Structure formats: structure tokens, C-alpha cells
Amino acid sequence: MRKTSSRLLALLALLQTRRQWSGEEVAERLGVTPRTVRRDIDRLRELGYPITSLKGTGGGYRLDAGAHLPPLLFDDDQAVALAVALQTAAAGTAVAEDAARALSTIRQVMPPRLRHRMDLLRVTATRPAGGSPDGARLDTRVLTELSRVVHTREELRFDYDRDRGTPDGRPRRAQPHHLVTWHGRWYLIAWDLDREDWRTFRADRVRPRTPTGPRFAPRPLPGGDASAFLAGRFRGNEGTTTDWPCRGEVVLGIPAAEVVPFARDGIVEELGPGRCRLTLGSWSWAGLAATIGRFDTDIEVVGPPQLAAAFADLAARCAKAARLDAPSARKDPGSGP
Template sequence: MSTGTRVLELLGLLQNRRHWPSHELARRLSVSQRTLRRDIDSLQELGYPITATRGTGGGYQLSPGASLPPLILSEDEAAAIVMGLQEITSGPSPTSADAALSAMAKIVQVLPVRIRRRIDSLRAVAVPARNPEARVGITDVASLTTLALACRDTETVEFAYRTRTGQTAARTVHPHHIVRAENRLYLIAWDLDRADWRTFRVDRVGDASRTGTTFAPRSLPADDPIEYVRARIRAMPARYPVRATVGAPAERVREEIAHYGTVEPIDDTSCRVEIAADSLDWATFCIGALDAPVVVHGPPEAIAYMRAWGRRLTAASVTRATVFRGAEPGGADPEQRTRRKHAPPQAPGLPVAPLRQRPAPGCMAGEG
């Protein structure tokens, strides 16, 4: 075994166990104690923080260093990698989770303390148990980390916040908790300028900085921070209050709509649904995904938008006859050829009437 290969194997052993007795390392590598010490010195010269202990039970272990070992990673990249591995570790695949956990342990083992604190601070992010495979888009890791640290240390924080109208305003808050809800991250904080509780979308926060001033934490006016954020979201005026009647039992529809809207029974086989949304895309998806007859009552923008969806989906179902004309004998799909075969005789030169397509289920046509 060459010296380089042996040193790499030594590094792998040190990463796989917290502490190695020196005689055990020497035995595993089939080298003398003297050669082992030279290899340890080589790794230390490369920047790996290896600590040696003497006496009975003495040996070697990797320790947190003052800087990253030469992995060609910035501190932000190292933190991002560990955060990503944490996501995989909690994922549905046992094989991937085990590998991610092993890799994460090796990286965290040699991270400087300041980076460990940044990663540990993200444990303050509350994630609801439902839908564990949903992922949150994090656009500014530095701001998220700053907010999480300030939540943990009860420290006043300042940041620039982009409102729903696109305007940016400076905010100074006492951060309480970071919550994941509706596939977004929200900061719950006491706004010093408004003297009241506020929720902020983390993806709209920029230039977050800690002031160094600590505060006495207030009690949140709710037992569950996640439900508190959801209640605040529902209380906000939505751009489109979409109302519809669904031909299915309220209990079944409520399971599918979940907390994205309200469901009220009409009778045993139908119910009323209302979804308050800023995006017609989202409301259309929620209603269109219901496997039941639907009639949308308003607002007019929603009716027109969903009708357009229905037309596009209907057109997509007959595109084959037009786009792939000539792909099969006769220049039409089998259904069209069968219809033409059994159609009544027509005058020469008159076109055959196209097939009439029913609207796709759930893509509804609005009232009236």
C-alpha cells in the first residue's frame, strides 16, 4: 500500500469513529507506531485537526478545528451541505438516509464551532408532521441562519422586508420562532415599531443582521406556532375568494382540501367550498384535483380562468388528431376512423364534423 493510499485510509478510519487507540489504528493499517505517527503528522500538516492523547487508552481523534480542512468549500457551502443532508436523513428512503447520516457525521465532526452554531440554530425551525416530503425553497441561507440564531439567543434583529405590494421597508423585531407552513417559512416576531405580533415570509427578508441587544421573550398568543401562522394566513384578505359547489360528501372533500379552504356540507352528497388565494393557479389546482363534479360560482375572474384551463385541457386531449395526422393509416386516430366509417353519407366535398369533447372532470365550467 502506498503512503498516499494509507493516509487516505487513515483519514477514513478517523472519520468513522470518535476515538481510535493508537495500537488499533496501527494494526488496522498494518504499520508500526512510528509510521502511524508520521501519517498523523501528514494529515495535521494538511489542516485536519487530529488530537493525540497519551497514557493508558491513548490514541487519536478528529476534533473541531479553527478553520475548515481543505475541502475547497466555503463556510456557507459547508452549512448548506449539512442542511441538505439533514433533509435526506429525514426522508423516506432508509438507504439514502443512512448514507446521508454517515456523511453528515463526518463533515460536522471537523466543522469549526461557529459553523456548527449556524447549523444548530436551524433546529428552531418548526416543521409540521403532515406531508414530510414537501420541500421549502430557501433563497437566502445567510438571512435564514441569522434569524434562527436570533430566535435561539433572544436577540433583536433588523432586516429589510419586501411587502406583498413589492415595497421594501426596514423592520426591527424581537424574533420568536421560525415556522414552516403552506410550503413556506415564516418568522413570528414582536414588531417594535408596531408594538404587536407579526408574521414575515422568510423569502421576503433580506439583509438580516443581529443588533447584539437581547430581550425578555414574550409568550406567543397561541400554544402551537404553526397553527398560529396558519390562522394569520387565513385571516389575511385574499385577492381571490373562490367559491364552488362540489358534488361529493363534505368529509371526503375536507380531507382533500385540508387547511387550504373551508368546506360546508349541503347534504350527504354535496358541499360548498371556499378557497381564499392570491393565485388563481393554486385555487384552480385545488379544485380541479377533486375527483367530483364542480361548479364555480365566483369571482368572475376565477370562472373565466378555470374555463380557460378547461379549454386548454380539452384541446390537449384532441391534439393527436391534428399534430400527429398521418401517423396512422387514414390520417386520423382510430376513434375518428371508426366514427367516419359509421357516419351517414354526406355530399361530396363536405367536411366530417369534428368530434365533440366533454370537458375534463374537475376542470369545470363556471356558473351561467
């Protein structure tokens, strides 16, 4: 027979996977008698788990929502933050399935008021290849309010801090559509009522005002996908495509294994010993040439011609910077006049 502690954990796991269990089912699963099950249920109740006994043929047990989250005792903001983190982890990560199950388990034992707040949090998590998270502190209350107006389709009135906590001068009005994460930061995708165009706002710079505006009918987002729209905006287009404005192809004189870790969302193809093909995008041709130029190897431009011209311009600027024909550049700083 299992030890009491491990048996209690197994019993709790069963109660969390299904809404209701009969006493006989639990006893059979754990390999104990119904009397032992009753004693274990009492122990869990003593620990703060709200377990209801069901009457009727065979009886049964159900894990209900309580007044807190026993025995972890999260406060409201912590519970909401945990729900947000699990939603983010459940979107395209290696632990997506486990995160989704954990989110369902936590929701089941949340009191109704917290469960309602959690259900309002519908976020889209995007995790582009490469790069490291660049998170900014965000007040949970702001995040909850943005989630709420996205859910209820209410116009948002807010101040926007463009830089270093300085508002941009006047209140903004927008119809919020999506709350999205990108490289550890939160962004609000909204229709800007004053500019009559789609805009993305960093959530940590949004200062909501009260009261909110009237309800609105949602507009179709260009491309239809919030993640693709945000990726497209960050790549210099209107959000209808995730392609970079400038995209080129080169052959590098190093193995593909040395390129892959630094290729971000590029495509790397092994061509043989010590050679590979790299297809990469960027905001501009000059930026693309500079990015590829950081690889310490020979570079053969496959195309397009704009990339070759950008390499020529970059080479000319580098050559100019390296000229040492000025007398002050040739003089030994310590040699004196």
C-alpha cells in the first residue's frame, strides 16, 4: 500500500482530473478500501481543500472552488499573474500540454470572482525564433483592465507614455482587439479612433482612464491573425504578411551548424563540408548586409541585386572608415609634437 502522503497526492490528482468520482472508483484506483478513502478525504479537507461528499448509490466526491487556493494561498494578483503565465506557456512552447492542464486544474479550484477575472484574460503568445526576452514590468491591474476591455469590446481611453514615463500629451481613444506578447513584452493591438488606423501599443506604457467608452463592433484584423499581424508590423509591413520588406540569399564559407544559432528566423541549408546557404530577411538592405557581414567568412551573394548593392555600399563605408592617410591618424599619440 502506498504511504499516506503519496496516497493523498494521488487522491488529489484524481479529484482534479474529473468533476466527480464515486467512492468505489477512487478506492479501486488507489488500491485501498472505501473507509481509507473517507479518512484521506477528511485529511485533505483539514488541509483546506473544499471536497464535497455526494449522496446516492455508491456516494462520491467532488473538488469544489473555495474561498482561497489551498494550500498555496495566492493573493488575487498572484493568481491572475499565474493564469497569464500559464496561458503564455500554453501557446506554442515545449510544455504547452502540461501548461494547459495546469491552467485547467487551477481554474477548477479558484473562487468564482478570480475565475471570472481569469476567464477575461485571453492573450495571444508569440515566440519568434532567436533573441532573448526583454520583459518590462507591467502592473497586473493594468493587464487585467486591458484584458477586460478586449473581452467586453469597450472603447479604451488612456494616456500613453512614449518614453521614460512621459505621456505623449493628450488622452488616446482606441478600440482594443487583442492583447499579445512579443519577446517578453505585452502589446495591445487596437483601432486608433483619432488616427483611423490600426496601432500597436506597449501595454506597460498604457495608463487606462475611467470611465471607458461605449461598446463597439469588432473590426476584421488585417490578415485575421493577431500573432501574424504583430510580427508583420515589427517587420515593417501592414500586418497582412509576416515577410520582411527585404529578403536575400547568400552562400557562406562555414558549416551550417555555425550559422543556425545566429540566423534568427532565417533558413540555413547545408551545401557540403564548410559551406551553407542562408536566406534571411531584415528591415532594410543595408541592415541585411550588416547582419550577414558579421559572419567571419567569405560571402557570395545569390540575390537579389539590391543585396549585392548594399554590400558594395557597406564595403565603401568600411573602407572610408579604415583610411589612415590623415597625419593625425598616423601619429603616435604618445610621441608628442
